Amino acid sequence: xxxxxxxxxxxxxxxxxxNLSEQEIEHYTKDMQEILAYAEMxxxxxxxxxxxxxxxxxxxxxxxxxxxxxxxxxxxxxQNAPSQDEGMFQIPKVIN
Amino acid sequence: MPKEDYxxxxxxxxxxxxxxxxxxxxxCSTEFGGEPNTHCCPICMAMPGTLPVLNEKVVEYAVxxxxxxxxxxxxxxxxxxxxxxxxxLPKAYQISQYDMPLCYDGYVNIETEEGEKTIxxxxxxxxxxxxxxxxxxxxxxxxxxxxxxxxxxxxCVSKPDLRSKEEVDAYLRKLKSIFEYIEISxxxxxxxxxxxxxxxxxxxxxxxxxxxxxxxxxxxxFRSISRAIEYEANRxxxxxxxxxxxxxxxxxxxxxxxxxxxxxxxEDAQDYRYFPDPDLVAIRLSDEYIENIKNSLPELPxxxxxxxxxxxxxxxxxxxFVTSSKYYSDLFExxxxxxxxxxxxxxxxxxxxxxxxxxxxxxxxxxxFSGKELGELVELIDKGTISSSxxxxxxxxxxxxxxxxxxIIEEKGWIQISDEGAIKEVVSKILEANPQSVADxxxxxxxxxxxxxxxxxxxxxxxxxxxxxxxxFLEELKK
Ligand SMILES: [Zn+2]
Numbered sequence: 001x002x003x004x005x006x007x008x009x010x011x012x013x014x015x016x017x018x019n020l021s022e023q024e025i026e027h028y029t030k031d032m033q034e035i036l037a038y039a040e041m042x043x044x045x046x047x048x049x050x051x052x053x054x055x056x057x058x059x060x061x062x063x064x065x066x067x068x069x070x071x072x073x074x075x076x077x078x079q080n081a082p083s084q085d086e087g088m089f090q091i092p093k094v095i096n
Numbered sequence: 097m098p099k100e101d102y103x104x105x106x107x108x109x110x111x112x113x114x115x116x117x118x119x120x121x122x123x124c125s126t127e128f129g130g131e132p133n134t135h136c137c138p139i140c141m142a143m144p145g146t147l148p149v150l151n152e153k154v155v156e157y158a159v160x161x162x163x164x165x166x167x168x169x170x171x172x173x174x175x176x177x178x179x180x181x182x183x184x185l186p187k188a189y190q191i192s193q194y195d196m197p198l199c200y201d202g203y204v205n206i207e208t209e210e211g212e213k214t215i216x217x218x219x220x221x222x223x224x225x226x227x228x229x230x231x232x233x234x235x236x237x238x239x240x241x242x243x244x245x246x247x248x249x250x251x252c253v254s255k256p257d258l259r260s261k262e263e264v265d266a267y268l269r270k271l272k273s274i275f276e277y278i279e280i281s282x283x284x285x286x287x288x289x290x291x292x293x294x295x296x297x298x299x300x301x302x303x304x305x306x307x308x309x310x311x312x313x314x315x316x317x318f319r320s321i322s323r324a325i326e327y328e329a330n331r332x333x334x335x336x337x338x339x340x341x342x343x344x345x346x347x348x349x350x351x352x353x354x355x356x357x358x359x360x361x362x363e364d365a366q367d368y369r370y371f372p373d374p375d376l377v378a379i380r381l382s383d384e385y386i387e388n389i390k391n392s393l394p395e396l397p398x399x400x401x402x403x404x405x406x407x408x409x410x411x412x413x414x415x416x417f418v419t420s421s422k423y424y425s426d427l428f429e430x431x432x433x434x435x436x437x438x439x440x441x442x443x444x445x446x447x448x449x450x451x452x453x454x455x456x457x458x459x460x461x462x463x464x465f466s467g468k469e470l471g472e473l474v475e476l477i478d479k480g481t482i483s484s485s486x487x488x489x490x491x492x493x494x495x496x497x498x499x500x501x502x503x504i505i506e507e508k509g510w511i512q513i514s515d516e517g518a519i520k521e522v523v524s525k526i527l528e529a530n531p532q533s534v535a536d537x538x539x540x541x542x543x544x545x546x547x548x549x550x551x552x553x554x555x556x557x558x559x560x561x562x563x564x565x566x567x568x569f570l571e572e573l574k575k
Contacts, residue, residue: 015367017181054174054196054378062377063152066116069123071137078133087132088239091183094229 004032102298102336104329105306106264107256110271111249112281113225113289114157120224120248121148121191128287132230132241140246142186147375150175154248155198155379157280158222159389161250162199164278164396165217165271169386173198173379175222178368183240184226192251194370197221198379204274206266207416215267216255225249250280256295256306261325265318268292269420276422276461277396284461291316296325297342298332307332308342312349312356324349328356400425408438417446423460424449430467435474444470448491456495465498473501485558486510514561516568522560523568526551537573545569 009029013020020028054060071077074087083090119126122139139146162169176194202217227245229238252271258264272283272290283290297309310328315321327349332342347356395403397419404415418428424445431441453460473490476482482490482505493504505511513519526548527534536544549565 011367015179015369052172054172054380055372055376056374057377059377060380062149063155064118064123064149066118066151066153067123068118068125070125070135074131074133074136077136077138077141083237085236085239087134088230088241089133090236091238091240093231093235094183094238 004029004036099330099333101301102329102333103301103303104259104325105256105297105299105309106258106260106325107295107309108252108254108258108264108267109293109295110252110254110268111291111293112161112252112271112275112283114154114248114250115279115281116151116153116157116248118151119246120151120154120222121246124246126247130243132239133243135243136245140186141242142188148191148373150376150379151248154222155381156389157248158198158220158250159381159386160278160280160393161252161275162202162220163386163390163393164274165199165202165204165220165252167199167202167217167220169381170196170198170200171381171383171386172196173381175373175376175379176370177373178223178370180366180368182226183238184229184245186227186242186245190224190226191373191376192223192370193221204267204270206263206270208263208266213257213263215257215263218253218255220250220252223249223251256297256309261322264294264325265322268318268321273397273419273421277425278393282461285316285318285459288316292321294321294325296328296332298329298336307336308344310342310344310356311346313346313359315349320349320351323351323354324356327354331356397422397425404438404442408432408442410438410442414439414442414446417450418442421460423463427463427467427470431471431474434468434471435478437474437478440474440477441470444474444487444491448488452492452495463495465494469494469498469501476501476505480512480514480561480563481505482510482512483558483560483562485553486512489558510559512561513556513559514564516564519560519564519568522552522555523565523572526555527569527572534573545573 006025006029009025009032010020013025013028078084078087078089081089113126116126118124119135119140122137124135124137124140127135133141139148159169161167173193173196175191177189178192178194179189181188197219199220200218202220203214204217205212205214207213225244225247227240227242229240231238254267258267268290272285275281275283275290281289285291292315294312294315295309296312297307299305299307310332312324312328315324328347335342346359348359349356401415401419404410404418405412410418418424428438428441428445432438435441449463453463456462473487473494476490477484477487481502486505489508489510490501490504493508494501497504513522530548530551533544533548537548545566548569549562552560552565552569553562
């Protein structure tokens with residue numbers, strides 16, 4: 001279980017769009033193995049008498065009414081964009 | 097080995113936009129159109145520190161969809177994050193559902209040439225739509241509009257039970273029709289509120305294993321879907337026949353060239369790292385909640401069909417046709433409340449309205465007039481004010497310029513001539529001009545009568561009352 005491989009670390013980094021150096025790969029492989037080993041404790045607990053849980057809390061059904069509330073100021077939403085034009089975020093050309 | 101020895105296997109993932117007033121996790125409007133980024137807020141723009149709250153109508157609509165497609169409803173369900181990077185997805189994950197969808201194990205029945213066929217549904221889950229990328233022609237870059245980001249969708253995943261493009265067409269139309277009946281979506285393909293990912297594979301007839309499949313994403317017209325399936329199945333058969341192998345991949349259908357193109361290579365195989373969204377809590381539905389929704393469902397097409405057969409004595413073909421779309425069915429019911437003539441009303445829909453829509457390349461939801469106009473039109477036929485040939489012209493006019501049919505015939509001067517004196521005059525004129533036909537009729541050729549009536553119709557531009565014409569011709573000829 002705690003045996004995450006170097007290849008898996010490289011794969012995860014790639015999916016997260018991270019460029020890791022050799023040293024970092026080494027480092028994160030070791031870290032991740034330790035994290036997984038720690039979390040392994042949970043698997044030792046006997047849960048045969050516990051109801052199925054969904055999520056970390058007992059909370060359920062937090063719903064919202066279907067009523068429109070407009071956020072009025074587009075300028076506020078766009079203010080931190082590095083680049084914008086005609087009310088839209090401007091980004092480098094995306095090729096399909 | 098010829099094409100006929102292969103079987104095409106198709107599965108569909110249909111995305112359908114729900115017609116709630118607000119988005120799935122925030123109170124922004126879902127209204128179509130609007131200036132870029134005006135139906136947005138910090139939540140659907142993924143600003144740090146914001147939290148999503150699920151719209152109760154989204155759950156209700158999805159449960160409705162599940163019940164109307166014979167699904168089981170999950171009493172315990174949750175939202176998961178589907179992680180991927182794309183500029184139209186501001187959070188870099190889409191909130192969807194992974195292993196605990198709201199609805200599962202359903203089915204719908206479709207009509208095929210070999211009779212009724214059951215198409216199984218694996219699941220229906222809720223998720224959010226992405227934004228829109230706009231590209232300009234000057235190479236200045238790409239522009240992101242997040243008005244659609246967070247609009248609620250249901251995704252309906254079928255089992256690979258479909259075997260031809262005709263079956264796919266029937267299945268899609270059936271789903272569309274059901275969702276229209278239960279009023280959870282306007283299902284406008286032209287606006288992208290109904291779209292499908294199409295999975296296609298082929299295998300030799302009799303084989304038990306499925307072939308490797310390819311996927312075509314985001315198709316939003318019946319015609320493109322049909323063409324794409326045909327092209328892709330043929331392509332796969334050709335590859336196999338030449339000793340090649342099918343690669344599992346996502347393809348892009350290009351409507352202009354009529355071909356599919358590879359979108360990404362195997363190396364980027366999808367790995368979405370789904371995990372439960374910690375910002376959202378469990379969805380737990382009581383029996384009572386589900387029962388209430390079941391009781392609130394409107395009458396579904398199957399039940400309407402039964403009623404039309406029994407109460408209105410429609411022939412099965414007509415009942416099938418009228419119930420194939422909520423828009424036909426509602427139009428029909430509104431019309432017969434006025435004209436009390438189900439047979440003529442259904443005939444006009446099935447023959448004329450369907451023909452005109454087909455010519456205009458439109459769908460029933462685009463019919464610009466209501467059942468009131470249709471009902472009035474049937475009444476005008478029944479009263480003998482217009483002939484059935486004129487009624488076709490009135491329908492065409494109703495598509496162009498919808499208003500009261502009696503106004504139309506008055507303005508166009510299409511009122512049927514039922515005045516005996518006027519019709520007698522025409523009859524005499526036609527008899528005089530066609531002595532040969534008169535002789536033929538007297539010699540026992542009944543067909544000559546049809547010709548004479550036709551001539552009289554031509555003379556009156558279709559306005560003469562055909563029953564009266566027939567009768568008066570017979571009277572004159574038998575003198
Ligand atoms: Zn919002």
